[in-house]
Amino acid sequence: MTDATFGAAAPRQALTAADARLKKRHAAELRFKAQGIAAIVVALIFLVVLVGRIVAQGYTTFESHTLSVPVYLNPDRIDTSDLSGVNYDYIVAEAVMKKLGVQDDDLGTVSTKVQDLVSRDFGFQLLNKLKADPKLIGQTVEVHGPLKADADLYFKGEIKRSTAEGDRKLDNQQLDWLDKLKKTGAITSGFNFAFFTNSDSTEPEQAGVLGAVVGSAMMLIITALIAVPVGVLAATYLEEFAPKNRWTDIIEVNINNLAAVPSIVYGLLGLALFINWLNVPRSSPLVGGLVLALMALPTVIIATRSALKAVPPSIREAALGVGASKTQTVFHHVLPLAMPGVMTGAILSLAHALGETAPLLMIGMVSFVPGVPEGFTGAATVLPVQVFIWENASERAFHERTAAAIIVLLVFMIVMNAAAVILRRRFERRW
Amino acid sequence: MLTWLSLLVLALFSGVAFAAGRRRAVASAGGRSRVLHSLPNYYGTYAALWAGVPAALLLLLGAAFGGRIEDAVLQSSRPAAVQALEPDRQAVFYSDAHAIAAKQPPSEVTYEGELKAALDAKVAEAKRIGTVLNVGMLAGAGVLALAGFLLAFPRISTEFRARNRVEGWIGVLLIGCSVAAVLTTLGIVLSLVWESWRFFQSVNPLSFLFGTEWSPQIAMRADQVASAGAFGAVPLFAGTFLIMLIAMLVAAPVGLYSAIYLSEYANRTVRGVVKPLLEILAGVPTVVYGFFAALTVGPLFRAGFNAIGAALPPGPIAQYLMEVQNQMALVAGVVMGIMLIPFVSSLSDDIINAVPQSLRDGSYAMGATKSETVKKVVLPAALPGIMAAMLLAVSRAVGETMIVTMAAGLQAKLTANPLDTVTTVTVQIVTLLTGDQEFDSPKTLSAFGLGLTLFVVTLTLNIIALRIVQKYREQYD
Numbered sequence: 055m056t057d058a059t060f061g062a063a064a065p066r067q068a069l070t071a072a073d074a075r076l077k078k079r080h081a082a083e084l085r086f087k088a089q090g091i092a093a094i095v096v097a098l099i100f101l102v103v104l105v106g107r108i109v110a111q112g113y114t115t116f117e118s119h120t121l122s123v124p125v126y127l128n129p130d131r132i133d134t135s136d137l138s139g140v141n142y143d144y145i146v147a148e149a150v151m152k153k154l155g156v157q158d159d160d161l162g163t164v165s166t167k168v169q170d171l172v173s174r175d176f177g178f179q180l181l182n183k184l185k186a187d188p189k190l191i192g193q194t195v196e197v198h199g200p201l202k203a204d205a206d207l208y209f210k211g212e213i214k215r216s217t218a219e220g221d222r223k224l225d226n227q228q229l230d231w232l233d234k235l236k237k238t239g240a241i242t243s244g245f246n247f248a249f250f251t252n253s254d255s256t257e258p259e260q261a262g263v264l265g266a267v268v269g270s271a272m273m274l275i276i277t278a279l280i281a282v283p284v285g286v287l288a289a290t291y292l293e294e295f296a297p298k299n300r301w302t303d304i305i306e307v308n309i310n311n312l313a314a315v316p317s318i319v320y321g322l323l324g325l326a327l328f329i330n331w332l333n334v335p336r337s338s339p340l341v342g343g344l345v346l347a348l349m350a351l352p353t354v355i356i357a358t359r360s361a362l363k364a365v366p367p368s369i370r371e372a373a374l375g376v377g378a379s380k381t382q383t384v385f386h387h388v389l390p391l392a393m394p395g396v397m398t399g400a401i402l403s404l405a406h407a408l409g410e411t412a413p414l415l416m417i418g419m420v421s422f423v424p425g426v427p428e429g430f431t432g433a434a435t436v437l438p439v440q441v442f443i444w445e446n447a448s449e450r451a452f453h454e455r456t457a458a459a460i461i462v463l464l465v466f467m468i469v470m471n472a473a474a475v476i477l478r479r480r481f482e483r484r485w
Numbered sequence: 486m487l488t489w490l491s492l493l494v495l496a497l498f499s500g501v502a503f504a505a506g507r508r509r510a511v512a513s514a515g516g517r518s519r520v521l522h523s524l525p526n527y528y529g530t531y532a533a534l535w536a537g538v539p540a541a542l543l544l545l546l547g548a549a550f551g552g553r554i555e556d557a558v559l560q561s562s563r564p565a566a567v568q569a570l571e572p573d574r575q576a577v578f579y580s581d582a583h584a585i586a587a588k589q590p591p592s593e594v595t596y597e598g599e600l601k602a603a604l605d606a607k608v609a610e611a612k613r614i615g616t617v618l619n620v621g622m623l624a625g626a627g628v629l630a631l632a633g634f635l636l637a638f639p640r641i642s643t644e645f646r647a648r649n650r651v652e653g654w655i656g657v658l659l660i661g662c663s664v665a666a667v668l669t670t671l672g673i674v675l676s677l678v679w680e681s682w683r684f685f686q687s688v689n690p691l692s693f694l695f696g697t698e699w700s701p702q703i704a705m706r707a708d709q710v711a712s713a714g715a716f717g718a719v720p721l722f723a724g725t726f727l728i729m730l731i732a733m734l735v736a737a738p739v740g741l742y743s744a745i746y747l748s749e750y751a752n753r754t755v756r757g758v759v760k761p762l763l764e765i766l767a768g769v770p771t772v773v774y775g776f777f778a779a780l781t782v783g784p785l786f787r788a789g790f791n792a793i794g795a796a797l798p799p800g801p802i803a804q805y806l807m808e809v810q811n812q813m814a815l816v817a818g819v820v821m822g823i824m825l826i827p828f829v830s831s832l833s834d835d836i837i838n839a840v841p842q843s844l845r846d847g848s849y850a851m852g853a854t855k856s857e858t859v860k861k862v863v864l865p866a867a868l869p870g871i872m873a874a875m876l877l878a879v880s881r882a883v884g885e886t887m888i889v890t891m892a893a894g895l896q897a898k899l900t901a902n903p904l905d906t907v908t909t910v911t912v913q914i915v916t917l918l919t920g921d922q923e924f925d926s927p928k929t930l931s932a933f934g935l936g937l938t939l940f941v942v943t944l945t946l947n948i949i950a951l952r953i954v955q956k957y958r959e960q961y962d
Contacts, residue, residue, distance in 0.1 A: 086856035090746025093757055097830070100823045101766045107781045108773065151668055173553045252922070283660045291659035307951075309666045314877065314947040315940065316884020319673060320909050322936040326676035326916065333552045348669050355666065381652040409770025412886035420919050424605060438772045445776050447893060460773050467768060 081479075108131060108464075113459025114210045118246035118259070121172060121235065122198045125149040125180065135256050137184055142177030143169050152242060167228055173259045175199045195333045200248060201241065203258035203451030205232055210242065212450065235404065249458065253425050255442070258451035261444070263459050264401070268426045269339055269434035271407060274341020277350055277407050280402045284347075285354030286389075290357070294384045303374065312381040313352035320349045322415030336418035340430045345417060347405040355405070357399020361392040366485045394481035398474045411416060411438040422437040437463045488548040491623055492541060499537030506532025509641045523648035531647045535637035540630040549621035555614050556583065559607060566599035578604065585609035602952060607632050677940055680933035688716045693934055695719060698910075699897035701917060701928045716931050718938070720897040724907030728818045728880040728889060729886050731903055735822025736878060740829025741871065747830070748837045749859055760831075767827035775891030778820035783811035783892060786819075790904065799818045805904075810894075816904040817893040825878050832877060836870030836957075837863060869957045873950040880946035884939060886911040912933050940944055 099273075125146060132140050151158060158165045176199045182189060199301060200206070203221040207213045213222050214227060235241045252262030296302040324345035328334040334341040345475060365388050373383040382438040389396075419439045427434035435443070444456040509530030514520040521528070560579055567578055579599070581591040585608045596604045620945070685693070696717020713896050743763070747756055787809055794806025848858040864871070894906030895916060917932040 065759060074615060079835075079857070083854045083856045086859070087746070087750055090742050090750055091822050092748055093742030096739050098759070098762060098827050101762060103781075104769065104777050104823070105767075111780070131518070211898065219684075220503050232860065245564055284665050285536055287659050288663035288666060291663045295656065295659060296663070305663055311944060311947050312666060312670060314880060314943065315912070316675065316886070316943055318886045318914055319677070319936055319940050319943075320931060321672045321912070322680075322918075323669075323676050326680055326933070327672050331553075332549055339641060348672075351666060351669065361521055385655075405768070409768075409772070411770065411772040412890075412911070415886075415915050418919075437812070438770055441772050441776060442887070442891070445779060452614075456776060460776060463770065464709075464773070467536065471768060 064288040086178050087374075089164070108457050109458050110143060111454060112459075112461045115249055115454050116246050117210070117243055117456035119201050119206050119241055120198060120244045121211045121241050122148075122196060122200055123176075123240060124194050125176075125197050126152075126194045127180070127184070127191050130185070132191050133193065134188065137181065137188075140181070142180045143172075143174060145180065146172055146176040149197075150235075154234060155240070156231075163171060167225075171202055171205045171225070171228060172234065173200045173202050174257060175260055200259045201232075203449065206455075207451055208232055209236070209241075210319070212454075230324075249455070253466060254440065255389035256425060256453060257420075258449050261345070261452070261455055263437065263440065263462055265423060265426045266435050266437045266459070267462070267466075269423075270436040272339035272430060272434065273342045273346065273436055273440075274404055277346040278339060278400070278404055280344065280347035281350040281354050281403070281407075285351050286358050286396055288356035289355045289362065290384060290389060293359050294388065295380070309352045309355050313356060316412075317349060317410055318412040318416065320345050321413030323348065324413060324417045335431045335433075337421055337423075337433045337435075338431045339427060339434045339436075341417050342414050342419060342436065343430075343433070345413050347411060349410065349413065350407045353403040354400055357403065358392070358396045361394065361395025361399065362388060364395060365391050376402055393484070394477055394483075397483075398478045401470055401477070405474070406465050408470070409438055409467060411442055414439050416440070437466070475479040487619060487623075488544055491626060494536055495540055495544070495626065498630055498634075499533040502536035502638070503529035503533035505634075506530075506638060508643055509638065510643075510645075510647070511949065513641065514643050520643050521646060522646050522768070523651075526653050527647040528641050528645070532634060532637045532641065535633035536630050538654075539633050539635075540626040543626050543629055544622065547618070547626075551615075551618050551622070552583070555611060555618060558614050559583070559892065560610055563602040564599075564606070566603045570600075579607070582607035582611050586615060595715050658870050670958045677933055677937040679898045680930055681937040684927055686929035688931070688934075692716065693718055693931075694938075697796070697899055699913075701913075701931055703707075716927065716934075718910070718935065720899045721908060721910045721913055721935065723899050723901075724814065724893070725904065725909040725911075727814050727901060728821060728893060728909060729879060730822035731815060731818025732825055732882045733875070733879060734739055735819055736829050737875060739876075741824075741828045741833050741908055743826070744830045744833035744837060745859055747866075748834050749855065749863070762784040763827040763830055767831070769824075771887040772891070772955035773887060774820050775887040778888055778892035779811070780814050782820055783813075783816045786813065786816050787811050795892065809904045810906060812892060812894040813904045814893065814907045817853055817889050818903065820892060821888050824885070824888065825882060826879060828875055829874060829878050830871050832874035833867075833871055836867045836874060836954075839870070840866045871951050873953040873957070876946050876953075880943040880950070883946075885913065886915060886944050908937050914939075 080225055123146070126149060128145060128148070131145055140436050144165060147168040148158075150168050151164065156164055165198060176197055179199060180195075181473075183195060201209075204213065206228045206230075208229060209232070213224060215226075219225055232241070241468075248260070249262045251264055252260055253265030255261040291424060292302060292305065324341060328341045328344055329336055334344070369387055369391060373387045374380070377385065414436060418433060420443060421433060421435075422443070423433050423435045441456055441459050441463065496685050507525050509532075510521055510525050510528035511518055518525050534691060556579065559582065563575075567575055570578065574594075577594055578596075579594055581594065581596075582604055584591040585604075590850075694717050696715065697719045698715040698717045699720050700715045743759075747759060751759065790806045790809045794803045796810075797803035797806065844866055845858055848862045853861065889912050891907045893909060893912055895912065896906050896910050897908050900907060914932045914935050917929055917935075
């Protein structure tokens with residue numbers, strides 16, 4: 055039978071036909087594979103563009119330009135009976151004008167233009183110096199402080215001379231002054247420590263992230279103190295003790311669904327329950343921590359349950375075999391062995407809580423808080439909300455700071471995630 | 486402060502109770518702890534628990550509800566001068582009385598004449614009630630702590646089964662913790678339903694769900710004509726749907742294709758590099774995506790469309806393209822799609838991996854290529870799971886807040902044009918509830934109506950998705 059078909063023309067044709075089809079099929083194969091690669095490349099490009107844009111927009115914040123200028127504390131301008139009411143900004147402007155070798159005109163246009171270059175921080179510094187030592191009046195003191203944000207942006211190349219004069223915040227004369235001050239060495243650039251030691255401010259050059267970082271830390275402490283113990287114990291009960299019945303089924307379905315509830319709904323819950331019903335102070339780390347704890351609870355429970363599941367039954371049997379009670383078995387043996395997994399899950403859900411914004415807007419965290427929070431019940435702001443607030447600000451210098459705050463936020467998240475990964479690598483046991 | 490201090494004292498007391506209980510147990514065994522039923526520490530713990538826990542619960546309840554009790558008593562008798570005020574002014578009056586008594590900054594309202602006298606009286610009353618409550622709470626806690634200790638301590642003897650008792654306490658604690666999850670759901674449902682119910686008393690639910698005009702302004706004065714407020718949520722639903730659709734058009738193909746590539750084609754090294762990178766994309770906070778959308782993608786898209794408009798021959802379309810704004814639905818949708826890529830990809834990856842290898846092997850044995858196997862065997866087998874993954878992604882997209890708040894508009898428009906500005910349910914919730922608000926107006930309450938709708942929709946999507954996943958898993962197990 056095989057002999058009959060061999061040597062005939064027909065099968066050969068069939069073979070070539072199959073060749074053509076095979077080519078098509080292989081082409082389809084290649085196309086499909088290329089589509090897969092394209093999808094991954096697109097996703098990775100998105101990642102690179104996202105991170106790249108934020109770093110590109112934000113890194114300039116970490117450099118700042120500062121001005122050192124000797125200020126003559128003119129006794130004629132300082133009313134010793136009312137130190138707080140003195141126009142220090144003008145005194146500083148005078149000092150800068152002297153340095154520039156220009157004179158104020160009758161209308162004060164020159165001094166106003168000079169004041170547009172120098173941060174009001176100089177004035178506050180003078181006030182504090184005088185308050186500490188009133189004898190400085192009549193003397194000359196060296197003051198060191200930041201430039202106004204627009205002047206800073208000029209040195210960073212954000213404001214360019216090539217732009218039409220009317221379209222930029224600073225006119226040619228102001229730019230000439232800045233160049234002159236830079237040339238004389240009065241203006242120097244350096245690392246922007248102020249960004250990390252100041253809190254929010256209405257003046258971009260004085261705004262920093264310290265208040266937000268402390269607020270975030272306080273809020274995470276509350277979240278961790280509530281979500282981790284409650285979540286771990288709940289998971290322990292469900293995994294180790296609970297009988298399989300309708301009631302525990304309901305709890306399980308419940309937890310799975312809670313994990314997928316939109317975060318803003320937790321904000322509504324916090325507003326109705328904690329603020330309106332229990333009178334917890336608005337926009338405090340306490341209420342924020344409580345809301346985020348409720349939000350993190352399901353993920354902590356789910357992570358803990360899978361860590362407990364990974365502990366082999368032989369451990370439990372051995373412990374029970376030497377006479378430990380059920381509770382002793384779980385708390386002395388199973389839970390400690392599951393701890394690396396539990397802590398990994400807990401850190402990851404805390405990292406997620408750190409980046410959460412929407413529920414915090416509901417509980418009043420959008421308010422302007424110009425300092426480090428006074429306590430767990432004081433008004434506070436947190437990093438992601440600070441990003442949101444600054445993003446809404448109209449000054450251009452705030453955009454740069456927003457990106458920088460995002461970088462700080464991402465660094466914290468990367469540190470937490472890396473800690474989780476290290477914990478998992480170092481302590482996780484494969485049974 | 487008082488609560489913390491008394492909790493600290495209580496902790497010290499139960500520490501003492503622990504030592505005393507332990508000592509008594511050891512003493513009753515004559516120093517030979519082997520005679521005891523349980524380990525000595527269990528006796529101590531038993532005494533400490535009875536001494537500490539009931540009193541601590543009382544203190545915490547007092548801290549949580551003391552303010553409410555004080556308010557209730559304070560408002561039980563209303564002076565005539567206060568009764569003459571409008572209801573929300575009355576609320577301010579009482580919160581001021583409360584704040585002054587608690588030495589917190591009051592509101593900026595100034596009170597004169599009779600009101601001032603009434604305020605002073607109420608402040609004094611509030612202080613008195615506060616003192617009574619605090620003293621009562623402390624005394625109650627003290628009595629409870631002592632009674633608990635006196636109840637537990639005499640029972641300690643060699644025969645006493647302390648370990649079982651302590652384990653009973655632990656069991657109660659564990660059950661209490663797992664009920665917390667249920668209580669959270671209950672809290673969400675109750676608070677949403679309660680506030681929505683109050684909202685639906687002033688606005689008809691049908692006109693809320695099916696009305697096509699949304700402008701939640703309420704007249705500031707009773708005689709104002711212009712703004713009666715319209716609460717028709719259809720434009721919000723339409724806007725949410727439009728943005729969700731755009732997001733899924735980005736996320737579904739990219740996510741699914743990358744999942745297929747990673748699970749079927751990629752070797753170990755590629756997987757090991759790409760998966761963590763995608764996880765980074767998943768871990769980026771949504772506020773960062775919002776910033777990216779508002780300051781990078783928005784201006785970029787606008788510039789692009791304006792350039793296209795300029796290149797086209799003049800006409801209404803070119804004119805329209807020249808005028809598009811940063812805040813178009815397309816921007817928010819695309820960025821949300823980017824956010825969802827890793828979500829779709831990792832869920833689909835799990836599902837594709839759950840398809841048994843034997844199905845693939847069977848297909849290869851029949852001479853199918855890899856892509857044919859994927860398209861004709863793996864994907865049909867994984868289809869229900871992938872549908873579930875898509876539903877979960879849709880639910881995420883519907884509930885996502887920050888991207889749309891920062892990149893989509895505030896104008897409620899009924900449109901299917903992706904270049905137009907639309908607003909979403911979540912954006913409206915945020916705008917209604919941030920900033921100055923009076924809590925009883927339909928304007929703020931409508932946020933809870935929207936929240937309830939959002940909760941119901943996402944919950945339904947999740948339940949359907951979880952159901953599908955469960956069913957599908959059982960097939961291959």
